[in-house]
Amino acid sequence: MKKIALFITALVSFIFSAKAQKNADDIVGVWLTGSSKARVKIDKVGNYYFGRIVWLKDPLNDEGKSKLDKKNEDANKRNKAIMGMQLVGGFEWKNDNLWDNGYIYDPENGKTYKCKIDLENFTTMNIRGFIGISLFGRTDIWKRVK
DSSP, X not given: OHHHHHHHHHHHHHHHHHHHSOOGGGGXXXXXXXXXXXXXXXXXXXXXXXXXXXXXXXXXXXXXXXXXXXXXXXXXXXXXXSTTOEEEEEEEEEETTEEEEEEEEETTTTEEEEEEEEEEETTEEEEEEESSSTTSEEEEXXXXXX
């Protein structure tokens, strides 16, 4: 009887630990940025993950027109709308909580940074933009939108 109880306990533990493991596609979905100014929809394209802005808290400028990417370092992109722009991309799934080798674009200063994503749980991700190595960067906490 003890062997059966031990077997059942081990089986239940295995099932719960298997469910707790993260899947590569767990970051797919819509996320609210830490500033709550934008929502970003992350999709998988091939083996990589990319995210576009699908909602802005303030989508219009003072003239009532779509906000443009005026601070982009590339002058050819300064007339493109921020709504719909690709904000993050190039991420590869490394293990059960890390997506790496990506980038994040900051439309507030027009710069692109290396980036990695650490999925804290299914509803919270830590997205870290950095220059060179991750030590020199900033982490933003995004929340999944239902």
